[in-house]
Amino acid sequence: MSEQTLLQMEGIRKSFVGVEVLHGVDLDLRAGEIHAIVGENGAGKSTLMKTLAGVHAPDEGTIRIDGQEVSFHHPAAAQAAGVGIVYQEFNLLPDRNVAENIFIGREPVRAGIVDRRKMERETAALLEEVGEASFGPRTPVRWLSVAQQQVVEIVKARSLNARILVLDEPTAALAEGEVELLFTLVRRLQELGVGVLYISHRLREVFALSDRITVIKDGGVVKTLNTAETNQRELVNLMVGRELDGYFPERGAKDDLGDVRLKVSGLSTALLRDVSFEVRAGEIVGLAGLQGSGRTEIARAVFGADPIADGTVEIDGKAKRFKHPRQAVKAGLGFITEDRKAEGLALAQSISDNMLLAVRTVMPSRKRRSTPGLMTVKELAEVTELRARGPEQEVRFLSGGNQQKVVLSKWLETQPGILIFDEPTRGIDVGAKAGIHDLIRKLAKDGVAVLMISSELPELIGMSDRILVMHEGVLAGELPGGASEPQIMELATGSAEVAA
């Protein structure tokens, strides 16, 4: 690691509509360094990065690159100074191809005409540099997987000669195997002298990758540490400011288990082959697998969102085949989808409208009035420990964790017997994660059968009573709760098939 300071941010302050979200942040980055930035959601990490990227101008403070003071009033200026950012939500145009996306806004021209050949040639060279051969410059971005899109984003930053690369939650959308590929790529950039600011919730990754770690809390820096001199527990304490004793709620006891509520036999769809399993009342069954292994497809098929080719789904002992999710909801299923913003919430609507969305569609108001046990919006907010200004607040202003609680409330109100969670804590900060985990366990204790899909192995291991592992559309095996990560990965990557 070189000692040359690439970037220095000093006393950065930023307010939005009178509320100060950054209170004088100091941060520095050396050439060839991977500097991790950790902190709860809403701690100000993204805002800090956006001041660096020229999206928000800081109210106070200075930014120096190579010792020169800079001020960016447009993302283009930051790009020109060598700052590249890969945002958590990808910034690619699905209808344009890879080369067009990489050269967006700075297409090479010859005599006023865009030089498409040059663009594609340079794109091919860039892809080769990072060892990406699974797609080419002309592939439409629409066809790429999430991991491949991320490669495009990184290559795009690289093509701008970015010497400072910011990765905002780069692994949030990746499966385990893809994370390793990303790490290889990031380390390659490090060797080239690029300084990387690596924002992540996943402490394990931070320790695997970074040279230094800066903890940000409530808009200020708590501490910058050398990775080699700290540990996960210390970091978590710095982030949340309290001792987290045990990450996960206690598992259910054997006699808590009730009847089989969900039974799937021989389920086959376009992507699944002969999948069978059951989930009992009071049980949390984890569903592991790499991206594209068919985890989400199981949930969608059970829920009536995708057509079933063969096999049966039994709910409380009765065979059902839902043609539309509405029927599934009526039968007592709830599906907390992976993509909260697109599929789970009406972002511009109030908390109360969102909470009542599902129950309003499946139950006429007359029946609602006579149904016992329905909770009011206030009660739902209490049960889920939602932190918000009031029931009329629009959900887009809530943090990820609180948004997830609204989604959960929406399903609680339909009094489900079976809940399917797809990545329940994706993009949610450590403190709020524990809250969601407690809530899921509590639901199970109340007799709900829970099927939980997750890419985060510690979450699966910590939460599940049993873990099902998917591999290429087939159920590769079942493991007891508390199984080890290598055990799961062996099944998920198919490397255990020979042994079995």
Next chain:
Amino acid sequence: MTVVDPSESSPGTRAAARKERVAGWRVGVLASPAAPVYGALIGIIVLAWIVVTIDGGEFLTTGNIVNMLQRSVALGIVSLGQTVVILLGSLDLSVAALISLSSLVTAQQMDGQPGNVIPAILIVLAMGAGVGLANGLIITKLRVNAFIATLGMALILGGIIENGWSGPQGGVTDAFSQDLGYTRFGVIPMSFILFAVVAVVIWFILRSTRFGYRVYAVGGSEDVSKLSGLRTHRTIIGAHIVCSLTAVITGIFLASRLKAGTPTVGLDGGYDLESIAAVVLGGTALTGGRGGVIGTIGGVFILAVLDNVFNQLEFNSFVRDVVRGIVIIAAVAIYARRQEKKA
């Protein structure tokens, strides 16, 4: 953490690679998103030919072809500009009023003097650029939604027309009217060549210039474009200037055709909504980022052929509108299906 062999490609990777290979030999005309538009156009021409011939009319005759080409010019030119703003994710409802105003100003500035023809055209083009600039600035700097911004502009232009003119404005010179409005080479009217030139210019701009690339980028996502360092406001303003320029060119052409400027020529022609309909019929997504002028030209021809058939069969205006409405809705429904299949 378990290390996964990086050579093991995910199913998604392989699918993408396969798709790219498939696309490789499906290049050319068939892969173009405009292909179904022309399929539909050919179908409609054949159908129209049969129906009109049975009815005792003439369809594929020189006179009628000239007629259809001529009729597609006015809507065609303005639809080309409309394509650019719609690709950008915007739209322009002020084109009809601007067409009227530019026909009036053309006539007024020419004032019957052959020496005034060129200055008059330049003045009207400058006016178009000014209106486009105003639309663009209102949308970008005042952050008014394009629908409202251009609707407001249409009202403002309408007010100016109302205030300045109570009826047609003479002054278009005979020679200009004859040259642009009525000359033809074989079956090809002079005005159609103008349309073709504008089409080629805009097609080229969209396909091969940075501005064109940026129109697609901003239409795909303004946020993405901005975060990628693109100065989106410039692109939006530029596109609106292009659109307004096509509207005034249409106005100049209509002035030559009618040998006068008229306050109602734009709105009576319904060029605002018809141009949007032609663009959508041509397969350009109203949300922006996808489509192009080739489809729009097909859309314009489809509307022109339908119009011609309605005239020959002497349909009443009620039936015309119903049929046109059905065609447009059906087209968009078909695109929506195709899009879903692709995704």
